[in-house]
Amino acid sequence: MRVWMIGCGNMASAMLRRWLDDDVLSAADVDVVNRADRALPGDVRQARTLPDGPAPDVVVLGVKPQQLDEVAAVHRHRVATAPLLVSMLAGADPSRLSAAFPGPVAIQTMPNLPVEIGRGFVAIHAPAAPATARETVDRLMAPLGLVEWFEDPALFAAAGALSGCGPAYLFRFVDALAAGGRAIGLSPEQATAIALATVDGAAAMVAASDRSPRALADAVASPGGMTRAGLNVLDDDNALEALLERTLRAVARRGAEMAAG
Numbered sequence: 136m137r138v139w140m141i142g143c144g145n146m147a148s149a150m151l152r153r154w155l156d157d158d159v160l161s162a163a164d165v166d167v168v169n170r171a172d173r174a175l176p177g178d179v180r181q182a183r184t185l186p187d188g189p190a191p192d193v194v195v196l197g198v199k200p201q202q203l204d205e206v207a208a209v210h211r212h213r214v215a216t217a218p219l220l221v222s223m224l225a226g227a228d229p230s231r232l233s234a235a236f237p238g239p240v241a242i243q244t245m246p247n248l249p250v251e252i253g254r255g256f257v258a259i260h261a262p263a264a265p266a267t268a269r270e271t272v273d274r275l276m277a278p279l280g281l282v283e284w285f286e287d288p289a290l291f292a293a294a295g296a297l298s299g300c301g302p303a304y305l306f307r308f309v310d311a312l313a314a315g316g317r318a319i320g321l322s323p324e325q326a327t328a329i330a331l332a333t334v335d336g337a338a339a340m341v342a343a344s345d346r347s348p349r350a351l352a353d354a355v356a357s358p359g360g361m362t363r364a365g366l367n368v369l370d371d372d373n374a375l376e377a378l379l380e381r382t383l384r385a386v387a388r389r390g391a392e393m394a395a396g
């Protein structure tokens with residue numbers, strides 16, 4: 136499969152790294168257009184313009200949403216003969232993508248950073264995509280982690296809000312847990328290492344368990360013990376749930392604003 140990538144920053148290079156690691160692509164199959172040279176996985180070719188020659192099987196769009204029109208103005212003619220445009224731009228739905236890049240079948244995706252290690256979640260929305268396009272996209276996305284197609288744009292937006300932004304909240308949770316550890320006397324190094332090991336083990340356990348996260352929390356909390364004293368703080372006024380509900384509502388609101396253009 137040959138791929139052009141327009142914009143290859145944090146998110147697109149995480150995908151690229153996994154594609155190369157999994158051999159779904161080889162470096163020779165990929166051409167990246169970036170504004171300036173940067174360190175890229177597999178030392179793939181990069182330039183300021185798309186290469187000469189026939190269009191590839193897939194064009195991957197990895198610029199910021201606000202750069203869509205500017206990038207389309209420069210590249211739409213070369214991209215027009217490609218069969219597939221796979222975008223990761225938050226808020227850019229297939230009709231907006233097709234207006235910017237007429238020609239290819241437009242696929243809206245919302246990946247997340249853990250795709251880099253094959254443990255991501257990729258939400259996909261492209262209700263009008265024909266079966267052949269879906270097969271190519273599935274082949275490309277399979278090594279990235281869990282992949283789910285959403286026909287309903289509202290569900291796609293909600294899933295993308297949770298999965299696309301979620302890693303940031305988990306990273307911050309690790310930080311906050313470590314800060315709590317420092318507050319009760321651990322060194323910064325100890326606190327970070329222990330917080331990380333605790334989150335890593337707990338996440339792997341809940342993923343492997345047939346018990347719910349809530350039941351597992353109760354299994355940690357011996358009656359009248361230390362954990363319950365802490366849970367009482369997190370549960371006071373439903374504090375943790377309320378905080379994350381507010382967080383995801385803010386994400387969804389911003390997503391809707393971005394989708395409105």
Ligand SMILES: NC(=O)C1=CN([C@@H]2O[C@H](COP(=O)(O)OP(=O)(O)OC[C@H]3O[C@@H](n4cnc5c(N)ncnc54)[C@H](OP(=O)(O)O)[C@@H]3O)[C@@H](O)[C@H]2O)C=CC1
Pocket residue numbers: 141142143144145146147168169170171197198199200202205206223224225245246247248299300
């Ligand atoms: N980060 C994440 O976890 C997620 C991001 N996304 C989406 O991914 C997209 C990229 O986000 P992210 O990777 O975080 O951002 P980055 O800024 O890291 O990546 C954007 C890349 O596009 C390049 N670029 C900018 N303008 C042009 C241009 N005119 N021509 C070619 N390349 C250009 C940038 O170059 P330069 O560095 O020179 O500006 C940069 O390498 C966004 O649309 C975002 O919505 C989706 C899901 C998750």
Ligand SMILES: O=C(O)[C@@H]1CCC=N1
Pocket residue numbers: 225299300
């Ligand atoms: O913050 C953003 O807008 C992008 C989309 C999801 C994660 N990063």
